[in-house]
Amino acid sequence: DQQVKQNSPSLSVQEGRISILNCDYTNSMFDYFLWYKKYPAEGPTFLISISSIKDKNEDGRFTVFLNKSAKHLSLHIVPSQPGDSAVYFCAAHPYGGSQGNLIFGKGTKLSVKP
Amino acid sequence: DVKVTQSSRYLVKRTGEKVFLECVQDMDHENMFWYRQDPGLGLRLIYFSYDVKMKEKGDIPEGYSVSREKKERFSLILESASTNQTSMYLCASSPLIGSNLNTEAFFGQGTRLTVV
Numbered sequence: 001d002q003q004v005k006q007n008s009p010s011l012s013v014q015e016g017r018i019s020i021l022n023c024d025y026t027n028s029m030f031d032y033f034l035w036y037k038k039y040p041a042e043g044p045t046f047l048i049s050i051s052s053i054k055d056k057n058e059d060g061r062f063t064v065f066l067n068k069s070a071k072h073l074s075l076h077i078v079p080s081q082p083g084d085s086a087v088y089f090c091a092a093h094p095y096g097g098s099q100g101n102l103i104f105g106k107g108t109k110l111s112v113k114p
Numbered sequence: 115d116v117k118v119t120q121s122s123r124y125l126v127k128r129t130g131e132k133v134f135l136e137c138v139q140d141m142d143h144e145n146m147f148w149y150r151q152d153p154g155l156g157l158r159l160i161y162f163s164y165d166v167k168m169k170e171k172g173d174i175p176e177g178y179s180v181s182r183e184k185k186e187r188f189s190l191i192l193e194s195a196s197t198n199q200t201s202m203y204l205c206a207s208s209p210l211i212g213s214n215l216n217t218e219a220f221f222g223q224g225t226r227l228t229v230v
Contacts, residue, residue: 034218036218036221041223041224042223043222043223043224044157045221046219049218101145101159101172102219104157104158106154106156107156
């Protein structure tokens, strides 16, 4: 049973426009959420995170929004650039999990067209 | 700069071979993880370790074992490689998380294993 769901396997956006990647979760005990970016043949790299006590976190062109009542988070990239083309993984950390185990979604492949 | 290094970028092994994937981190992290990534399935946790000689099964441990004899090194072992273990294998590490701290896991560059 998937606890972290990314229902869109792919997304295509024009350069300069906004990219919105969505993630839903089922476990209300998740207390920390992260987005990772992955290029082919490379390991994932951390992008941005948000604690469950916040509803928004911004870092440059990247903003993550958390809606706890809907168990939904989204990553906004504005403006989108061709270099943003990658697979984006949403991940969640369970509350009280001291081992730091992250639960990942299946990923969304973003293509930003020039 | 945190560094997680996997011993090989690409490996080709024969069915039935014993395969060792090595991972080393240089940040004195307590936690280390092995994931595999397959198209349409995302990152799935195979095993993780939160201390030397400690290990916990992840979501898909069948056909794998692990070894953590030193804090900085976490090995993934395929006892008898099979074609369905062809995948991208990713090692990660993270510090122990306290009640008020949250942090990300840092990943290695991945090992693309092909079993023929």
